[in-house]
Amino acid sequence: MNRWPGSYVPALVVAVLAVLPVVVLFGLAESPESLLEARNLRLLLNTLLLTGLTALGAIAIGVPLALLTAFVRLPWNRLWLVLLAAPLAMPSYLGAFTLHAAFGMGGELENVLGLQTPSVFGLWGATLVMTLYTYPFVLLTTRAALLGQDASLVAAARTLGMPLAACLWRVVLPRAATAVAAGALLSALYTLSDFGTPAIMGVDTFTRMIYVEYNAFGLGRAALLSLQLLAIVGLVLFLESRVAATPERPGRALVLWPRAWQAPALLLAISPVILLALVLPLAVFFLWLVRDGAGGFEPAFAWNSALASGLAALAAVVLALPVALAARAGRFGRLMERVTFLGFGVPGIVMGTALVYLGLQLPPLYQTLALLVLAYVLRFLPLAVGSIRSSVESLDSGLARAARVLGAGPREVFFRVTLPLTRRGVIAGAALVFLEAMRELPATLLLAPTGFETLATYLWRMYEAGYFGRAAVPGLLLVLLSGLGLAVMLGGERRAEFGLSGDNRS
Amino acid sequence: MRRRHFIGALATAGAAGALGGIPGWPVHASETGGAAKATLADAPSVESLPSLEGKLTLYLGTGEGGLYENVLKAIEKRNPGLELGIRRGPTAALANAIVAEGQAGVRRADVFWAVDSGAIGLVNEAGLAQPLPGDLTGLLDPVFRYERWAPITGRVRSVPFHTGRFSAKDVPTDIMALPESGLRLGWAPAYAAFQSFVTAMRLLEGEERTAAWLQAMARNARGYAGELGVVMGVERGEVDAGLANHYYTLRLKAGKPDAAVDMAFTRGDAGCLVNASGVLAVNEGELAVNFIRYLLTREVQSYLAREAAEIPLVHGVAPPDGLPPLSSLSPPELDLTRLADLRPTLDLMRDAGVL
Numbered sequence: 001m002n003r004w005p006g007s008y009v010p011a012l013v014v015a016v017l018a019v020l021p022v023v024v025l026f027g028l029a030e031s032p033e034s035l036l037e038a039r040n041l042r043l044l045l046n047t048l049l050l051t052g053l054t055a056l057g058a059i060a061i062g063v064p065l066a067l068l069t070a071f072v073r074l075p076w077n078r079l080w081l082v083l084l085a086a087p088l089a090m091p092s093y094l095g096a097f098t099l100h101a102a103f104g105m106g107g108e109l110e111n112v113l114g115l116q117t118p119s120v121f122g123l124w125g126a127t128l129v130m131t132l133y134t135y136p137f138v139l140l141t142t143r144a145a146l147l148g149q150d151a152s153l154v155a156a157a158r159t160l161g162m163p164l165a166a167c168l169w170r171v172v173l174p175r176a177a178t179a180v181a182a183g184a185l186l187s188a189l190y191t192l193s194d195f196g197t198p199a200i201m202g203v204d205t206f207t208r209m210i211y212v213e214y215n216a217f218g219l220g221r222a223a224l225l226s227l228q229l230l231a232i233v234g235l236v237l238f239l240e241s242r243v244a245a246t247p248e249r250p251g252r253a254l255v256l257w258p259r260a261w262q263a264p265a266l267l268l269a270i271s272p273v274i275l276l277a278l279v280l281p282l283a284v285f286f287l288w289l290v291r292d293g294a295g296g297f298e299p300a301f302a303w304n305s306a307l308a309s310g311l312a313a314l315a316a317v318v319l320a321l322p323v324a325l326a327a328r329a330g331r332f333g334r335l336m337e338r339v340t341f342l343g344f345g346v347p348g349i350v351m352g353t354a355l356v357y358l359g360l361q362l363p364p365l366y367q368t369l370a371l372l373v374l375a376y377v378l379r380f381l382p383l384a385v386g387s388i389r390s391s392v393e394s395l396d397s398g399l400a401r402a403a404r405v406l407g408a409g410p411r412e413v414f415f416r417v418t419l420p421l422t423r424r425g426v427i428a429g430a431a432l433v434f435l436e437a438m439r440e441l442p443a444t445l446l447l448a449p450t451g452f453e454t455l456a457t458y459l460w461r462m463y464e465a466g467y468f469g470r471a472a473v474p475g476l477l478l479v480l481l482s483g484l485g486l487a488v489m490l491g492g493e494r495r496a497e498f499g500l501s502g503d504n505r506s
Numbered sequence: 507m508r509r510r511h512f513i514g515a516l517a518t519a520g521a522a523g524a525l526g527g528i529p530g531w532p533v534h535a536s537e538t539g540g541a542a543k544a545t546l547a548d549a550p551s552v553e554s555l556p557s558l559e560g561k562l563t564l565y566l567g568t569g570e571g572g573l574y575e576n577v578l579k580a581i582e583k584r585n586p587g588l589e590l591g592i593r594r595g596p597t598a599a600l601a602n603a604i605v606a607e608g609q610a611g612v613r614r615a616d617v618f619w620a621v622d623s624g625a626i627g628l629v630n631e632a633g634l635a636q637p638l639p640g641d642l643t644g645l646l647d648p649v650f651r652y653e654r655w656a657p658i659t660g661r662v663r664s665v666p667f668h669t670g671r672f673s674a675k676d677v678p679t680d681i682m683a684l685p686e687s688g689l690r691l692g693w694a695p696a697y698a699a700f701q702s703f704v705t706a707m708r709l710l711e712g713e714e715r716t717a718a719w720l721q722a723m724a725r726n727a728r729g730y731a732g733e734l735g736v737v738m739g740v741e742r743g744e745v746d747a748g749l750a751n752h753y754y755t756l757r758l759k760a761g762k763p764d765a766a767v768d769m770a771f772t773r774g775d776a777g778c779l780v781n782a783s784g785v786l787a788v789n790e791g792e793l794a795v796n797f798i799r800y801l802l803t804r805e806v807q808s809y810l811a812r813e814a815a816e817i818p819l820v821h822g823v824a825p826p827d828g829l830p831p832l833s834s835l836s837p838p839e840l841d842l843t844r845l846a847d848l849r850p851t852l853d854l855m856r857d858a859g860v861l
Contacts, residue, residue, distance in 0.1 A: 202731075212861065215598045215698060216848040217628050349599055356603050360610035367614060445595040446603055450563055450614070461568070461575075461594060 006410055008333060011326035014319045015336040018378055022230065022342050024354040029227055030220035040209075047206040047232070050126055050198065051191045057131030058187040061273060062138025063180055067168060068270070069139070070146035071256045074263055081143075082486050084270065085136045087277040088432070089482025091439040091456065092133040093196025094475060097463075098281035099129055100200055108284055126201035130191045132277040137190070137383075137432070138183030144428045145179030145390050146172065150251025164256075172254070179390040185240040186386055186432075189344045192233060206232075207347050214349055226350045233345030237338050282476065289472035297458070297473045302481055305454040308369060308444075309437035309485075312376035313384075313430040319377060320384035320429060324392045325418070327385075337389065341382040348442035351379055356446055372447045376437040383436060384429035391425025392418075435482050455481070548822030549645055549804040552584065558800075559587040560793050565604060567597030567620035573814045574619065581800050601625040604788060608634040616789040617797055619658070622698055626655050626784040627846025635786040639795060645802050645820050647832075650782065652843065657782035658801050659816035662835060663703050664769040665777065666740045666755045667747040677747060677770035681707070681777025682715065685722035692728045692736045692748035695860045699733060699751050699781065705851040707776035710838055713854060720858035729860075734758070741767040749777075756815035756828050769829075773836045780837040781845065782819065 068074075069081045087095070102108045103120045110116060120128060149172065157171045158164070173180075195207040206229050214222040258266060323340055326333030343351060355375045359366045365374075395418070403413045419426075441456045448454070455474040462470040558581070566574065582590050593600065597620045604615055605628065620626050629635055635654035643651045650657045665677050665684070678687050685691075694700050708716045730736045733750035737758050740748045743766070752769060759765050771778045785801055787794040800806060807818040815826040825831060855861040 212696060212852070215596070216701060216852050217598055217601065217624060217846060218849055218852070219602055221849075349596070353599065353602050353606070356606045357610075360606055360612055363610065363612045366607075366612060442596075442599070445593075446599055450591040450593045457594070 005326065005329035005333065007322045007325035007329055008336075010319075010322035011333060011336045014323050014381070015339045017319075018340040018343055018381055020358055021346070021351060021354040021378060022227075024357050025223045025227055025230075025346070025350070028219055028223035028354065028357070030224055043204055043206050043209055044232075046123070046204050047192065047229075050123060050130065050203060050205060051188050051232075051236075053123075053127040054130040054134060054191045055184045055188040057127060058135040058138045059180060059184050061131060062135040062183060062187075063142055063173070065135070065139045065270065065273070066142035066146055066176075067172075068266060070143045071254045072266065073255060073257050074266065078487070080267070080270070082483055083274050083278065085140060085431075085486050086479060086483050087133050088136040088140075088435040089438060089479045089486070090133060090277070090281060090475075091196070091441070091459075091478075092129060092190075092194055093200065094459075095133050095277065095281055096126070096129045096197040096200040098284040099276070100125070102280055102284050108287060112287065121201055123201075123203050126198050126203045128276075129197050129201065130187075130194065132273070134187035134190050135273075137186040138180060140428050140432060141179045141183035141186070141387050141390055142176050144387060144424050145176040147253045147424060148391055149175055149253060151254035152251055154254050178393055181240050182386040182390050185236060185341075186344070186383060188236050189233060189341070189382070192229060192236070192345050193347045195347055195349075210347050210350060219353065222350055223354075226346050229347070230342060230345055233342060236345075237341050241334070241338060278479070282479065285472035285475050288469045289476075291469060296470060298453075301453050301455050301458050301474065302477050304452055305438055305456065305478070306481060306485075308372055308376065308448075308454065309434045311369075311373045312380065312437045313434040315373060316377045316381055316384040316433040317388065317426050317430045320381060320388050321419075321422075321426070323381075323385050324388040324422075324425075327389050328392055328395075328397075337385060340385050343378050344380070344382040348379075348440065349446075351375075352443035352446040355443060359447060367447065367449050369449060369452070372444065372449070372452075375443045375447050376433070376440060379440065379443060380433045380436045383432035384426075387429035387432060388422055388425040391422045391428075395421055431486055434485050438478060438482050438485075547645070549802060549807060549818075549820035550799070552800060552803045552805050555799055555803065556796055557587060558585040558793060558796055561589040561591070562793050562797055563591040563593065563614060563616045564797075565600045565615040565618045565788075566592055566594045567600045567618070567622070567625055568594055573810065576813075577801070577806050577809065580806075581797075597622050597625045601628045604629050604634060605632045608632055608788075613789055616791070616794045617785060617787055619783070619785045619801075621783045622702070623657070623782050623784050623842040624698070624702060624846040624848060626786055627843035629786060629788070630654055630843055631846065634788055636788065636790050636794070638787065638798070642795060642799060642802070647819055647821070649839070650819050652841075655784050655786035655843070656798055656802065657784045657819050657842070659807070659810050659814070660780050660782045660819050660832075661699070661751045661753055661816060662771070662829075662832075662837065663699075663777055663779045663781075664750060664752045664755065664771055665747050666737050666750055666767050666769050668740050668743055668745075668766055669768045670743065670766045672746060674768065674770040677772075679771075679773045681772045681775045682711065682719055684772075684777070685719060685726070689746040690728070691723065691726065692730055692739045692745035693723065694730045694733050694736050694750075695855060696731070697733050700749065701848055701851055701855070702781055702845045703749070703776055703779055704855060705845045705848055706779045706838065706840055708851055708854065709840060709844060710776050713850070717854050717858055720855060720860055724858055724860045737767060741765050751781075752817075752829060753815040753826070756826055759828060760815070771830070771835055775838055778835055778837050779840065780817070780832070780835070782842060783816075784842075 065084055069084065074080060099120045103117045154167050154171055157167050193207065195211055198205040198208055206225065210222050210225045210229070213225060323337050327337035355378070359371045365371045399421070400413050400417055403417045408416065439456055441460055444454055444457055455478045459471050459474040459478065578590065578592065582588060600618065601620065604618060607614055618629060637653055638656060643656060646657065667677055678684055704716065704720070707719065728739070728745055730739055734754045736748040736750045737754040739745050741758060755767055755769050758767065785798050787798065802820050804820065804823050807820050807823040810816045811818045811823060811826045817825055817829065817832065852861065
């Protein structure tokens with residue numbers, strides 16, 4: 001047997017770490033009796049419908065926006081990108097709640113503007129909300145892949161007479177298929193494990209049954225149902241793994257300059273997304289803030305959120321790198337990479353409880369910031385792995401080999417060739433983990449040090465108590481802080497672009 | 507505004523002297539201290555309690571979040587030497603965490619305050635609750651005395667009905683007869699309090715009769731997400747009557763005094779079960795017990811009665827306005843901790859197609 005690739009050992013450690021909570025779930029779960037009752041099938045159908053529709057919706061919105069933000073030079077480019085990615089910073093249950101409150105009979109839109117609107121409810125309402133808050137997954141992963149594509153192929157196709165639209169469809173997008181699939185996978189997994197939105201929208205899904213059991217002190221059955229949900233997650237992971245990637249030669253990305261009338265038209269076209277996903281919920285928050293007033297908020301909550309999420313983002317990309325590299329190195333590496341995705345499909349409260357059991361194995365760590373960060377990393381590692389992997393897969397492996405031939409050691413190749421070329425994926429991955437950790441709630445409630453209040457926990461507390469106005473302050477701050485985080489990270493991405501092609505770009 | 511009064515009042519109770527002279531303080535606090543229950547001592551005032559010193563970790567299972575927070579703030583303000591760490595979370599999640607900590611031999615919680623006696627039962631069953639001294643549990647009405655936990659406030663199951671078309675005598679006094687009463691009914695099967703009620707019915711009437719009752723109800727009942735929704739549905743006339751905890755009707759009427767809804771109570775069955783929020787000490791020691799004493803003072807009890815319309819369970823504090831005195835109700839006799847056994851209840855409800 002050949003020697004193991006260097007990335008396998010650290011990847012194996014990470015994979016074992018990631019699978020631990022699932023092992024705990026097996027320990028907690030009771031023996032299965034009635035796997036396939038008629039009502040379970042109905043729940044399963046609802047769950048699959050919501051997940052499938054959301055993934056399609058996320059692609060339908062995310063891919064065009066990725067093309068737009070990657071290639072087209074719009075005025076205030078970066079602002080639009082930050083705004084379009086910002087729905088990631090909004091907990092989807094808040095979006096669901098505000099959209100539900102805004103639309104329909106007696107909704108805030110009718111109260112304030114006198115507009116008659118249909119209500120957002122049921123399967124379609126849930127799909128709309130989940131799509132609006134998960135399409136940025138597709139946007140970010142696809143955009144990172146698009147920016148890594150060498151524009152010379154498009155130039156060649158255009159020279160041969162292919163129109164631009166056909167070029168995008170037949171030359172550009174097929175090469176970004178892995179990234180699109182990775183993003184759609186993340187949005188599907190997020191939807192599978194989300195509870196708040198289906199509950200508010202009145203859709204009976206798998207997660208709802210898990211919550212009913214959990215709250216009825218049936219931890220064993222909730223764990224069993226979570227494992228069944230994991231089977232669906234496994235299926236989604238398998239489907240996604242069938243999508244093959246194309247290796248990419250590094251080069252300059254395509255740049256399109258819109259004509260004078262095209263820029264406003266394009267901005268007008270993206271405005272409904274920003275209006276629905278961001279402006280409307282924020283407006284509802286402001287309305288409640290004005291109506292109910294604020295109070296009791298401490299800036300320390302924002303710092304706590306940023307600290308824990310920042311550490312988690314850092315740790316997640318460090319751990320995700322070997323996994324992403326291993327996925328490229330061979331079949332076993334691919335398996336290890338798939339394994340790290342499992343945790344993302346477990347509903348937060350069940351995962352939180354599994355991590356309590358895990359954390360209690362290390363009592364000095366229990367209820368410390370370190371364990372909370374570890375929990376975030378285990379839960380959101382797939383975000384970093386997925387985004388780094390799609391940039392790794394587009395790497396031309398010949399570059400690394402060339403460096404080796406020229407006398408660089410494996411370590412030097414990693415730090416001087418591989419790492420710089422995957423920087424864009426690393427940054428996107430860190431951004432995703434940061435944003436997800438900012439809005440995570442159930443594991444934070446269970447695992448944070450006692451009295452460690454974050455924006456999300458404070459928001460939840462105010463919402464529970466019915467102080468919607470006070471929920472507005474942390475809600476707005478959560479979006480603002482995540483927006484800043486996004487801006488900083490996307491700024492870093494730009495430096496990475498210069499670093500890659502600095503010689504011909506000044 | 508009243509909330510702020512409460513905090514100020516509890517914090518300065520010692521300095522202000524006589525209780526009646528404190529602004530915003532309920533003057534009816536001892537009205538019900540009648541001769542009938544003279545054997546019970548009146549609930550103490552916070553003034554008579556030792557001050558709390560040291561570190562205490564409270565696991566607060568939320569639900570009525572905001573109101574309990576005000577009580578805690580007031581206790582902290584009154585006891586500057588108390589270092590109170592609060593871990594908040596969904597009640598079931600915290601109960602599971604305490605059990606996991608117990609299994610691992612790690613004790614982080616000193617006190618667990620839960621909105622739901624089922625969560626208390628779960629921790630109790632795991633053998634993690636400490637016995638409480640007799641002089642503390644002795645403050646409670648005899649039916650609410652438990653060795654290892656203390657109910658804090660009560661809530662009674664009720665049948666809210668539309669007052670425009672019906673009166674209390676149109677509602678059967680037997681919960682088992684409700685489905686055949688001809689009334690259009692509203693209920694919230696996914697709601698925790700409703701599930702506790704079905705558990706009580708299962709324990710009192712047996713599985714077979716409960717299953718039949720659920721099926722009969724399912725044929726003509728309209729489902730709501732929560733029990734406030736049920737009461738609002740009754741008030742709007744969407745249904746004639748419903749099943750809900752008493753405080754939803756009282757809270758609705760507090761905001762809308764002419765609301766067309768009132769409550770009827772069944773007699774001697776699960777339909778008028780009195781359930782409770784409760785507290786238990788996970789760690790031994792004076793501090794945890796003394797902290798619990800604060801929750802059973804007349805100040806805290808009358809605050810929760812007034813602001814949350816919950817039923818005070820200590821002697822000498824008036825029940826919320828609009829609720830008949832507990833002595834006129836005939837709740838079934840049932841150990842509340844048995845309500846933690848929700849599993850068979852959920853199976854019944856699922857088989858009947860209501861969940």
